[in-house]
Amino acid sequence: MNNSICKYYNPVEIIFGPSSRAKVKEYIVSKNYKIISSRRGSEILLKDILLGGFIKGDNIINCVNGYPDIASIENIISNLINESIDLIIAFGGGSVIDTAKIISICLPLRNKGISLSDVLKDNNKCSRTSPIDLITIPTTFGTGSEVTPFSTVWDFSKKKKFSISNPSLYSKVSIIDPELGIGTPIRIIETTGLDAVNQAAESLWNKNANPFSMQYSLTSLQLGLQSLPNLVSSPDDLDLWMQMAQCSLFSGLAISQTRTALCHSISYALTSYFGIPHGIACAFTMPSVLRYCLESDDGRFIRLADTLKLSSPYKDELINKFISLNEKIDVENIVKGYIPNFESLINLSSQMIHPGRADNLIREVREEDIKTILRQSYS
Template sequence: LMYPTRIIFGRGVIKELGKEISSLGKKALLVTGRSSMRKTGILDRVTGVIKQEGISLDLFDRVEHDPCLETVNQGIKIARKKKSDVVIGLGGGSAMDAAKAIASLARQSGTIWEYYAGRKIEKEGLPFVAIPTTAGTGAEITNNSVLTDRKVSLKKSIRSPYMIARVALVDPDLTLFLPSQVTAYTGMDAFTQALESYVTRTPNPITDTLALQAIEIIFQNLPQAVANGKDAEIREKMALGSLLSAMAFSNSGLGAVHGLAHPIGARFGVPHGLACAILLPQVIGFNLRARPEKFTQIAKKIGVERVEDLPYAIKRFLERIGLSLNFRPYGITEAHFPSIIAESRSSSMSKNPREASDEDLREILKWTI
C-alpha cells in the first residue's frame, strides 16, 4: 500500500490549514469552483485562515463541472505568472482534479495537451494541498486528475506519482452545506468505488478491509445524509466512508462501472456519481459469477439475505435516496453504444473481475436506458 499524503481528518481541522501551508511556502494559489464555495461562506472561511498566517493568496475560481483542458491551462498560466509556491484545491472532485493538474504541471516544460496525450510527468511540481467539501470522489488522495477534452468529448486521466497531495484536510463540517442531490451523487461515487475496489482483479487484504468497511458505513448513512444534511454526526461518518473508499480503490483499482461512466459523463453531461449509480446494479449482475464469495460478503454487510438479490437491493437503495434508475433523461440510445463502449476500455475496465466483451457491455447498457 502507498499513502504518501498526510491526512488530517476530523471536524474543525480546517483551522490547521494555515500552519500546514506555511511550511510549504508563502505564496498560495487557491483553486475552486465558480460559485458554491462563495455562496456557502466556505471560501471566506478558508481564505481567512490562510491570510492569518501571513500567506499571500491568489484565487482561481473558474473550475467547472468536469474541468476541461482549457480551464486547467488557464490555472497553470496563473500559477507560473504569480510564482506560486503551493496550490490549494477547495471543493469537490472537479476542483481537486483541476488543482492537482495545475500544481503538477506548473513546473513542467510541456503543454497540458502533451501530458493528456500520454507524455510522462518527469519531475516534482508545486506542493498540492487538498480540502474536499464533498464525501465522494476521494480525489484528495489519488494520483490522477480526471479532465475533459471538450473538442472530442473525451474524459480521461493524467496520472503520475507527482500528482499526489502533500496534505489532505478532510473536515466533515465543510460538507454540511451540500445540497441533497449532490450528497446522493457523491455518496454513490464513493459507494461504487468501495464496491469495485473490493471485487477488482488486484485486491489485497488491507484494501479489502478498507473497502468492506466503507461499503457498510456509506450504505448505513447516505440516506440520512441526503434527508438531513445538517446532521454533523452523519456527515462525519460519510466523510470517513469516502476516505476509506479512496484509500482502497487508489491501491486496488476499479472496474466496469467507472470504465463506462467516464465516456457517458463526457458525452452526455451525466454527473459522475449518478452515472455510477445507474450502471452499478447491472454491472453487479454481470460480475456476480466472477466473485460470488465477495459479493456474498457485500450482501451480508448491507443486510441482503440472498446474493442474487443484490442488484435489486441496490436499485431500491437508489430509489430511497432519490436517484434515477436510467439514462433516459439524457437522451442516450442504442445508437450511442458503440462509441461509449469504444471509449470505455480504460485502466478501470481492465481490472473488472470478469472479462467483458463488447456484446456484454452492450447488454449492460441496454438495461440502463
C-alpha cells in the first residue's frame, strides 16, 4: 500500500487438517494438564472417537458456558491455585479459548499477588511471569482467538467489555481440526462464521493493515464469502468446514497484526445492552461500514474485488456481496428481534466509539457518522 516498513510476528505453532486433534495426545503425555471447556465441548470431547478414551474426565473444567466474565474467571483461578499445572488445553469456542488464555497467564500471576483486575488495569503486568503452556483446539470457527494475543472479558453488571492485549496471550500450539465443526448448531455456525468474515473485513479496512495482514484478510474473505452461505445450508459438508476453518484461521492471523475496527467498536454496545450474539452484532453494520470506507479506497478494495472476481462497478458489487451474505443469514431481522426500537439503538451511538477499535478504521469516524451507519443498517 505504501513504502513504509512493516512487520509480521506470530509465534503460534499451527497444526491444521482433518483428524489433527489426535495430535494433542503427543503433547499431554506425562503432563499435569487441565482442559478448559464448556458443557457442550466436554460432551464432544468425552465422546470423541479419537480423544474420548484418552482424556481423563477429572481434568476437564467445563464451566465456560457464555461470554467470559471477570467473576467466573477469578473463580476458576481460585480453584486451581493449589494445583501444579504445566499444560492448559482450551477445547471449545472463542469464549473458552479467551478464558483459557487468561488463566494461563493469571494463574502464575496470582502467585505473585497480581489479580485479573490488576491485569485489566495494566496489560503490561502480563509480562511479570511466564504463562503456562497453552494448546488451543477450536470447536467453532470464528474468533481466531487461537492465533491472536488478545482476550476479551465482560462485566455484564456494568455493561462493560475489557480487552487484554499482550504477547503472553499467544497459544503455544493451535490445533485446528475442521471435523470438529460438524454438528455445530446452525445459529452458532452463523454467528461465528459472520465473526470470521467480519474480522477479515475489519483487518482489511484497517489503518494498521500491511501486505502480510492484507493477504490473509483477502484470502479469508474469499473463503468465507463463498463457504459460509453454503455451510448454513449444508452443515455436514467437510469440504465447506475446511474452507470455513481456513477463513477463520486467516482472519485471526490478519487481526493478530491489525486488531479489529468500527464494526466491532459498534458491536460491543449491541452485545452488552441487548444481548445480540457477537458475530451477528458485528455483521449488522458491515455493509454500511464498507460503503463508508469505499469512499476512501486507496486500492485495497479494488484488490478485494479482483480477488472475488467481481465486475464493475466494483463498489456496488462489493456492497451487494456483503448485503447478500447478511440477507442469507437474516442478520437485520435477528438484530431487530433483540432491539425494542430504533430510538434505543441510536441512543447508544455515543458509546460505540471505542479507542483502539473505531480509530483503526481507514477513515475518521464521528458520532454523526455512527448514526448514519446505524440508520442505513437498520432500514
